[in-house]
Amino acid sequence: MAKYDLSSTPLKVLLEAPDARAVIDELLPELPNHPMIGFAQNMNADQVLKIAGGTDAARVDALRAALEAL
Numbered sequence: 001m002a003k004y005d006l007s008s009t010p011l012k013v014l015l016e017a018p019d020a021r022a023v024i025d026e027l028l029p030e031l032p033n034h035p036m037i038g039f040a041q042n043m044n045a046d047q048v049l050k051i052a053g054g055t056d057a058a059r060v061d062a063l064r065a066a067l068e069a070l
Contacts, residue, residue: 002068006060011048012041014067023066027059 004013004020014020015032024031031037031052040048045063049055 003070004067006045006049006064006067008044010042011037011045014045015041019070020067023063023070027063027066028055 004017014024015037021032031048034040034052036052040051043051049060
């Protein structure tokens with residue numbers, strides 16, 4: 001089982017974990033500083049990425065793979 005799962009791990013957990021945050025900063029650097037990040041922190045990452053829009057499937061797939069590899 002992966003340490004992080006985009007469909008169940010709250011975004012806040014990913015942003016507070018140094019290893020997951022490094023992946024997010026590399027692949028989606030605009031996410032942590034998004035103006036709505038405070039509102040979205042308790043949602044899982046899949047929900048946030050769907051609502052945010054503009055994030056192509058390849059970047060989401062890369063994020064998922066990198067986080068699952070941790």
